[in-house]
Amino acid sequence: MEMVKTVVRVGIADMNIVREPDTIRTSGLGSCVGVVLYDERRKIAGMVHVMLPDSSLGKGDSINVAKFADTGIYSLMEQLKVEGVRPMSLKAKIAGGSQMFQFGSGDTVRIGPRNVEAVKKELARLSIPLVAEDTGGSNGRTIEFDPAVGTLQVRTVNTGTMEI
């Protein structure tokens, strides 16, 4: 019997998990960073769409963990652990972190590069190897990860689609 593939969508400041044959996708990344954590052998992956570098920047009453690089990556790893994944077997691929405009308010101008730095720092802290990235520049990206083969498709408006 043929398996039906579902594309699981991840919104901005959101996260989710998929198993093969499903894929996981987030669209319109600008300064945000899409982080994929996956286990090649178990063919399971999680994706978080990070908007801000650090949860200490939060000024609201409650914290949406998926919004920040530090809390987002950590809780994605925790969710994968609940699914039976060992942190040791996780690898990461990331995309995004553009500088869409050359101005903004204060710190927001460099928010893209800062998000990328924060994501790498958190991955290093959790000892998750970063095996591929497509970051920086000044363009938007839509990404889709296929846990069956471990590839991340990156689509941009001007340069089409590539795989990392």
Place this chain on the structure above:
Amino acid sequence: MRMKTELNISDMHLDVLKEIGNIGAAHAATSLSELLQRKIDMHVPKVALVSFDDMFELAGGSENVVVGIFLRIEGDLSGSMFFVLPIDSANRFIRRLIGDPQFDFSTPESIGEIGISAMQELGNILSGSYLSALSDFTGLKIYPTVPSLSVDMVGAIVSFGLIEVSHYSDEVIVIDTKIVEEDENDKSVDGHFFLLPDPPSYITIFKSLGVM
């Protein structure tokens, strides 16, 4: 600052913002009509507290490719402003403005300095007329920054203006004005004009109008 405990946004507050949007939009429509020598209508704005993903949906979805003009508001108020147009509408406006029927935003190498300047000028005129009306109405000093242009996905463009808001919340108050070119055959929406005040500015606006 903790927004949720300090500020309960009621329907009355949203109505006040709608009135502000109305006044701004009327001025902006007049300016745009004069510039393009065409009757341009701006619909009564929609004001709502929406999630970030819903905000992208208002502009056609996060992956939709648009011509976006972004500028920041400074002065007594701070916030972000976006002028988001489908490629076709932006092409039509700019072709008319610069008299070049070949101009096309979907081929980046052909855009050129003149096209970019014309689009930025369009943004300048729209935001300037919108904000001066807003300033007159509220008595607040409001200055727009120089507009910046990007042809890309809605999510990539508009999320940049949500960064400030995202420090406080996962929802944003959006004042969304639809831009429609009046044509006997075609009443399709040509674009959107978004005003996104930074959360600390909500209070400033409401106080200036005596509703807080």
